[in-house]
Amino acid sequence: MRTDKTSRPKARLPRGLRDRGPAEIAAERRMLETIRQVYESWGFEPLETPALEYTDALGKFLPDLDRPNEGVFSLKDDDGQWLSLRYDLTAPLARYVAENFQNLPKPFRRYQVGQVWRNEKPGPGRYREFTQFDADTIGSASPAADAELLMMTCDALEALGLKRGEYVVKMNSRRLVDAVLEAANIEPSKRGVVLRAVDKLDRLGVDGVRSLLGKGRKDESGDFTRGADLASDQIELVLAFIQPSISAVSSRFDATWDVAFGASSTDIGEQGQAEIRDAVQIARKCGYSGDQILYDPAVIRGLEYYTGPVFEAQLTFPVANEAGETIIFGSVAGGGRYDDLVARFTGQQVPATGISIGVSRLLSAVRQRSDAALSPLVIVLTMDDSAGSFAMARELREAGLRAEAYVGTRKFGDQLKYADKRGAAIAVIEGADERAAKKVTLKDLKRGAELSKAIESREQWLGERQAQATVDRERLVQEVSAMLKRGRW
């Protein structure tokens, strides 16, 4: 094809999306498999739903407008109906449950993993496509269902190699928060602003939250954000409520009851306290300690659909970003109770609770500590006998190794370049000389690279034939295995 230079498309990735290579794929696969095993062992069963749903089923039509919310990627079907890419796994679950309600066991407990898409501005570590791993229980109002999710999240994080103290799973109740706002005489119209300010505690600190509860706050770029404009006694009351979170006391759960003020005197405050207490106490009795599962009054989550308990898991160790700076790493999992979601379809209230692990985020944090890699690769170079190369590769594969025969058309030197670029461990060479002698040459590419650092002159480079050995063709598998072992691949 011939293209006019000006009409050629620019090869570029849409913003906020990314390509992923073998190392990350391997790491994610391992992570997903680990979580999956934990969730299945708890008796949750898998479910898959499509990436596209009708926009109205996702609940993302703009009010009054015949057009989807901008935050979702949408397209119009042939028949004029709007479809959207799912922005989480919970809305499709609600649709699925509503559609199959009769046939499902109640409580219905399922896990689901998949990509979700959000049409938002991407930032460092925030993409427009990412992977979530969800577990939800539909049809149980019991705190046992919430406790189970908290405990199972701990198990999953530990199965992924996190140690005690490297993570916390936090719980709060929106009912309790609402009761406190009421006790502080905060107008309902300011509820959203106040909650959002509290939610930013971990990122902006107490002073940031105080500014946002008051007049407002100016950020690093000089932009100004208006605050809730509360009276100072109201501000102090809210700050006192979230104090256990600020001071990071280890026994936050016990501190709850002292700081909830008159909140407990209202029904809603009582209820909020109870749902936290009951769930956390179940976890305690099951052996989950206060540094694993705890109450944190500053956990808020999204405003739209959570009705009571909210959950959030965080890492407690420092995480470096791409630039090598230590950053505050936000939550790696979040969720809560959403008792109204199924009712959107059926009109019936169905209690539901769930938690979602942000796999992409968790992966980027954990991968800095242990890099998963594919197993070492053996590449059989091809001189003049493709079938022979394939035969050797097959022998190696049958011995459980990862092996490929070179299928390009380039000359020998270039084949080695290829093997080098692929990061192969060993190149297998069988030319005319070897074949006549029933031998093969094995080249240890990693060791060869190390040895080459000492080479100074062209003559020396030409003369060297290091890090390789010629062995009997019959002993191919044994010799390759031995070389891999020696190189500690």
Add this chain to the structure above:
RNA sequence: GCAGCUGUAGCUCAGUUGGUUAGAGCGCUGGAUUGUGGAUCCAGAGGUCGGUGGUUCGACCCCACCCAGCUGUACCA
């Protein structure tokens, strides 16, 4: 959305107070080596200087607008 910063080769960047054929390193391709990657040397390809308009004898450089990217912030199921 708001604010700040930045757009020069595939990548990272240099480019003097506005001056004629826009450079470097890395990468890429070829060669030194028709059976040796990784070292070294030689040669080569690769650019509408983000776009449009303006100022000027003359613009990569100055001005305006637009676009894109980055960072912060807002929103975030």
